[in-house]
Amino acid sequence: xxxxxxxxxxxxxxxxxxxxxxxxxxxxxxxxxxxxxxxxxxxxxxxxxxxxxxxxxxxxxxxxxxxxxxxxxxxxxxxxxxxxxxxxxxxxxxxxxxxxxxxxxxxxxxxxxxxxxxxxxxxxxxxxxxxxxxxxxxxxxxxxxxxxxxxxxxxxxxxxxxxxxxxxxxxxxxxxxxxxxxxxxxxxxxxxxxxxxxxxxxxxxxxxxxxxxxxxxxxxxxxxxxxxxxxxxxxxxxxxxxxxxxxxxxxx
Amino acid sequence: xxxxxxxxxxxxxxxxxxxxxxxxxxxxxxxxxxxxxxxxxxxxxxxxxxxxxxxxxxxxxxxxxxxxxxxxxxxxxxxxxxxxxxxxxxxxxxxxxxxxxxxxxxxxxxxxxxxxxxxxxxxxxxxxxxxxxxxxxxxxxxxxxxxxxxxxxxxxxxxxxxxxxxxxxxxxxxxxxxxxxxxxxxxxxxxxxxxxxxxxxxxxxxxxxxxxxxxxxxx
Numbered sequence: 001x002x003x004x005x006x007x008x009x010x011x012x013x014x015x016x017x018x019x020x021x022x023x024x025x026x027x028x029x030x031x032x033x034x035x036x037x038x039x040x041x042x043x044x045x046x047x048x049x050x051x052x053x054x055x056x057x058x059x060x061x062x063x064x065x066x067x068x069x070x071x072x073x074x075x076x077x078x079x080x081x082x083x084x085x086x087x088x089x090x091x092x093x094x095x096x097x098x099x100x101x102x103x104x105x106x107x108x109x110x111x112x113x114x115x116x117x118x119x120x121x122x123x124x125x126x127x128x129x130x131x132x133x134x135x136x137x138x139x140x141x142x143x144x145x146x147x148x149x150x151x152x153x154x155x156x157x158x159x160x161x162x163x164x165x166x167x168x169x170x171x172x173x174x175x176x177x178x179x180x181x182x183x184x185x186x187x188x189x190x191x192x193x194x195x196x197x198x199x200x201x202x203x204x205x206x207x208x209x210x211x212x213x214x215x216x217x218x219x220x221x222x223x224x225x226x227x228x229x230x231x232x233x234x235x236x237x238x239x240x241x242x243x244x245x246x247x248x249x250x251x252x
Numbered sequence: 253x254x255x256x257x258x259x260x261x262x263x264x265x266x267x268x269x270x271x272x273x274x275x276x277x278x279x280x281x282x283x284x285x286x287x288x289x290x291x292x293x294x295x296x297x298x299x300x301x302x303x304x305x306x307x308x309x310x311x312x313x314x315x316x317x318x319x320x321x322x323x324x325x326x327x328x329x330x331x332x333x334x335x336x337x338x339x340x341x342x343x344x345x346x347x348x349x350x351x352x353x354x355x356x357x358x359x360x361x362x363x364x365x366x367x368x369x370x371x372x373x374x375x376x377x378x379x380x381x382x383x384x385x386x387x388x389x390x391x392x393x394x395x396x397x398x399x400x401x402x403x404x405x406x407x408x409x410x411x412x413x414x415x416x417x418x419x420x421x422x423x424x425x426x427x428x429x430x431x432x433x434x435x436x437x438x439x440x441x442x443x444x445x446x447x448x449x450x451x452x453x454x455x456x457x458x459x460x461x462x463x464x465x466x467x468x469x470x471x
Contacts, residue, residue: 060371080379087377097368101391101469110386111376145470156372163376 009072010035011167011198012057012089017066019052026052027063028223034167037196041209041230044219045245050202053219054171057200058089071166087115090160090168094175096152098144098159104131105140108159116163123162130158134188150181154188167198174205206249210234218242253437258444262431269427270448276423277408280346284407285400287347288354292392293384295355296362306355313352318413321345326417342414350407357403361396362388364469394467401460405453424448 012034019027026049034040042050055061057068059075059082068075070089076082098107108127112118118126131137134154136147144152153173160168170189174182186208193199193212203209209216209230216233218226218241225239237243259266294306313321325341336344365388373383393400412425419426424445431437 058375060375083374083377083379085377086375089375091372091375093368093372095366095368097366097372099369099372099387099391100365100471101394111378114382114386115377143470159372159376 010069011038011071012200013067013069013072014053014057015067015069017053017056017063017068019056019061019063026222027056028221030066030224032217032224034198034200036198038214039193039197039199039201039212040215040217041213042200042202042217042219043204043206043209043245044225048219049222050217050219051171054169054200054202057169058086058091060091083115087111087163088166090163090165092153092156092160092168092170092173094172096144096149096156096176098152098155100144103141103143104136104147104155107144107155108162111159111163127158127162130161131155133161134158135184148181149177150184153177153181153185157185157188157192161192167200168192170199170201170203172202172204174203204249206234206246218245220245253435253440255440255444258431258437258440261435262427262437262441265422265427265430266424266444266448268421269424269445272414272419272421272423273408273411273448274452276343276346276411276414277404279343280350280411281404281407283343283347284350284354284403287351288358289389289393291351291355292358292362293389295359296384296388298380310352310355313348314356316349318345318349318410319416321349322413322416338414338417338419342411342417342419345413346407346410349410350403353403353406354400357396357399358389358392360399361392361394364395364471365391391469394469397460397464397467401457401464404456404460408452408456409449 010033012032014030014032017027017030018025030053032040042053044050052061056063059068070085073085076085099110102110105124105127108130109120109123112123112126113120128137128140131140134157136151136154136158139147139151144155147155173189174185177185182205186205189199189201190208190212213230216226216228216230217224218233218237220241226233226237226242228238233242234246237246291306291309294302295310297303322341322345325336325344326338329336369387370383373387378386411423414423415425415429422430428437428441428445431441
């Protein structure tokens with residue numbers, strides 16, 4: 001990851017991004033740049049705008065002003081161009097969001113078949129490899145409701161990986177999981193990070209953040225308050241707000 | 253006349269009428285499904301004029317009685333120099349009305365799909381139509397099997413409006429008026445048709461239940 005930080009164009013770049021929900025200013029002049037292979041973890045109290053920030057990167061949320069670039073290309077506003085760019089950025093959701101009517105295998109092959117126009121055989125072969133990698137290949141012919149939350153989330157990761165994304169966004173991927181299933185999902189993510197995947201992760205798992213993050217972004221009330229290495233941030237936070245936050249989550 | 257007398261004298265006509273009712277029902281219902289799907293896609297499309305037209309379509313045909321629509325088709329369209337056969341008029345009426353209901357059922361079927369699945373589909377890079385085809389419609393249809401079964405029964409019952417025009421061959425309600433003008437069938441003539449309607453509805457209901465159990469989406 002150290003060598004990757006030197007390379008040219010950032011994979012994800014946000015410049016002066018602002019967003020309001022009515023009166024509420026949910027994103028305040030956000031500037032963020034994620035280089036190839038970098039793992040950026042966004043933390044902060046609920047309502048601080050971290051999920052919204054994550055979702056603006058593939059335009060599941062629109063922005064009021066500013067600019068978002070993927071691999072140097074501005075994010076298109078709508079239509080086929082936007083779809084093409086979205087295909088290059090993987091997204092993993094808090095609620096997994098697997099397609100309920102499709103088998104696990106079909107959930108993973110649908111993107112490559114529909115969007116990348118791969119043949120059924122090719123897509124299925126690769127899907128099985130990915131499912132094996134995340135440890136749910138034995139469930140391939142089941143439907144999502146038959147799987148545990150942890151298994152579903154790992155399938156969701158495989159579904160994103162099948163698109164060979166340039167970067168992956170994780171929007172609180174373990175927040176809807178039973179405690180004993182969090183570990184299996186984090187393990188897959190840790191492996192991805194070590195393989196050099198560019199990742200933006202919104203999470204409340206502080207130990208995981210310490211372990212995998214190249215950089216921690218701390219948000220509060222729609223603004224980025226701190227941007228630092230995990231060592232610095234967790235041992236010596238610069239702002240009082242971050243100190244309070246860290247204290248409150250360490251209290252229990 | 254007793255039922256056995258009626259059947260021996262008009263049995264073949266009843267059979268022909270039953271077949272006509274079936275034909276009308278299957279054609280209308282099939283077309284209503286296709287139109288219903290198209291209208292529904294228009295209603296959820298991001299293009300406002302399409303939405304408005306489709307919403308208007310549903311409002312009109314959901315709220316017009318079948319008999320009135322048939323009268324319009326038979327007696328008003330000729331003023332516009334559009335003359336359709338009686339069969340086409342009946343088929344049109346019994347298609348347009350169920351198609352509006354079909355769209356309503358599909359819309360409520362869509363409510364069973366979590367918005368997250370749509371977001372997941374979009375974030376995979378699927379276009380609007382790809383999302384509709386792969387994620388939205390299959391789930392909407394599979395969760396609407398029971399209401400659509402009811403729709404098929406009500407479509408069949410709506411085909412009775414064909415008795416208001418001289419259809420040849422007649423359907424199950426038309427045959428009753430025919431018999432009662434040519435012989436004294438009385439209420440018994442009705443009973444036979446009612447039995448056939450009822451029996452068919454029961455079969456449709458059973459098949460619908462079977463399909464529903466087979467395609468129901470596990471959640």
